Amino acid sequence: MSWAQTTIRLPAKSRGCHLITHEIEKQLPDLKHFSVGIANVFLQHTSASLTLNENADPDVRVDMEMALNKIAPESMPFIHTDEGPDDMTGHLKSSLMGVSLNIPITDGHFNLGMWQGIWLCEHRNRASSRKVVVTLQGEKKK
Secondary structure (H helix, E strand, O other): OEEEEEEEEEOOOOOEEEEOHHHHHHOOHHHHHEEEEEEEEEEOOOOEEEEEEEOOOOHHHHHHHHHHHHHOOOOOOOOOOOOOOOHHHHHHHHHHHOOEEEEEEEOOEEOOOOOEEEEEEEOOOOOOOEEEEEEEEEEEOO
16 A cells, blocks of 8 residues: 655636646646555635536536525625635635545546546635645555
């Protein structure tokens, strides 16, 4: 059993849902050495989230952002608004969506479904860069 861990920095992104599968893969050279295993992808932030979803039609990401804004609108009377009206909504959306994913590894690649991709859902209007810790566990290729 082998382990590898990499911290990836993603550049600041605009508010919304962003397909980041290829950004993660290109910063993860150890992935190609695993024949079988699991990747834990963990976002180190409380106002953004990760999810697996549609990788082909960008309209799905637009619709997801719209739906999240209906579920947690900035117009709610939140008490915690230290960093602006999107502060608490960012925390709420992050908790609803989650900050970690477990993805199978097969033959040096993420074993995602044909239409699946990793999304970073940015919930802040003025976000900074984001850090993602990827931990790989499994059998290395011989």
